[in-house]
Amino acid sequence: MPALLLLAIKVILTVTVVLLTVAYCVYAERKVIGHMQQRPGPQFVGWRGLLQSPADVLKLIIKEDIVPTKADKFIHFIAPVLCLVPAVLALAPIPFNKSGSLLIADINIGVLYILAVSELGIFGIILAGWGSNSKYSLMGAMRSAAQMVSYEVALGLSLVGVFMMSGSMSMVEISKAQSGSVWYILPQFLGFFVYCVAAVAETNRTPFDLPEAETELVAGFHVEYSGMKFAFFFLAEYTNMIVVSSIAATCFLGGASGWLLPPLVWYLIKVYAFLFIFFWLRATFPRYRYDQLMEIGWKFLIPLALANVVITALIKAYI
């Protein structure tokens, strides 16, 4: 029983910390983008706007839940849940320290598990778009489906090189394999590049945020959502960002290894660095056109990822 209790504590702790991080990610994003665009960002609620996120959460909780008359009630209700649950489930095998004592479950196919589970979140988006019975939602959902299917191939392939070098798919094993040698960002720089682009696309962030393109689709798949249901989509998006950043930190940046500071701090620094890049991209890039998006995915990223796999295999076989 103590093992079960310990597990329950770990689960609650991880989910709480991640959801709090998400709340302050939104604040950090607004601040970072604000300063990049030479304006202060949120600054009135609390000291330097630090209470902006709790205020937003409170607002979302007490907001009226609106369901369109012609919407499919059940699908409209289940979609936000289907979006958030996979994102939270994907947190299970993320190792926050070296020994892996802080992670919930060391699955020996950890990375594959994360990819497989977080993939299910796309149904939340598709069903939200379809269930709302609105043109804009449906357009957003269709774009999302096509985009996810195209970029998940590149995302999976970009990690194959890492699996080949470490000989494992477990997050703990991969970070251990890097502690003796160089971080995989050096030998796997091609894979890293493809991973970064595909990860931004998979999380529907700028410059690949076509599913919710504000200028064309109002807000895409979640136009018809308000209150907590809308908050669920928001939570899911940021949780997914944390998950893909964690994979990047583990697979390419040596996990929790570093000098002087404790491993947990190093891990968080790496994850937050990736999150910062997400914000930076959003402040800098315009949105891609739909056909450009498809061309980058199929004609550029996937061949590059395949080339990386072949090169890694040749190097591993002959050197």
Add this chain to the structure above:
Amino acid sequence: MTVHILLFYFFAFIAVASAIGVITLRNTIHCAVSLLLTFFCVAALFVLLEAEFLAAVQLYIYAGAIMVLVVFVIMLVNVREDLPQPGQIPLNAVAVFVGIGIFFFLMFVIMAGDFSPPRGIYTAAYQAANGGQTKLIGKVLYTEYLFPFEIASVLLLVAMIGGIILPTRRRFRRNGKGKGEMV
């Protein structure tokens, strides 16, 4: 062990119930959600069998990729309820016959199978001692079952080429110089 059995019945029941939902529900999107639930339960059953790799692949490929495409197509073509046209063969009768045939075929194959507990290479202990399930599956797939694997990949390649050629054929015209040209 009892927890295992309870979980098995739980997931098996949901899998069968949602599979029935796939063929009885009226709305095609509801059918698709039902099918998604079935795939998820099958993945859960794989986990109960300690086949984590298969479970993840089941989710990744079937639930993640194939179902997304299915839902995509359903939304794109906006399938309406198909009422039988006069003079058309009632498909229900055909479906019942084919279904019963497949049922008995599968029952025959399953009953002829081996129900003894896993031995040798199939036990979790052996797999853990020999570099894990993923490694073993990879090894077997690329040595012992290389030929079926290659046949499957050629089949997929053919299907892929067909998928590109068939929808674009009407727009594909030969000009006088023997060169194909998209119009």
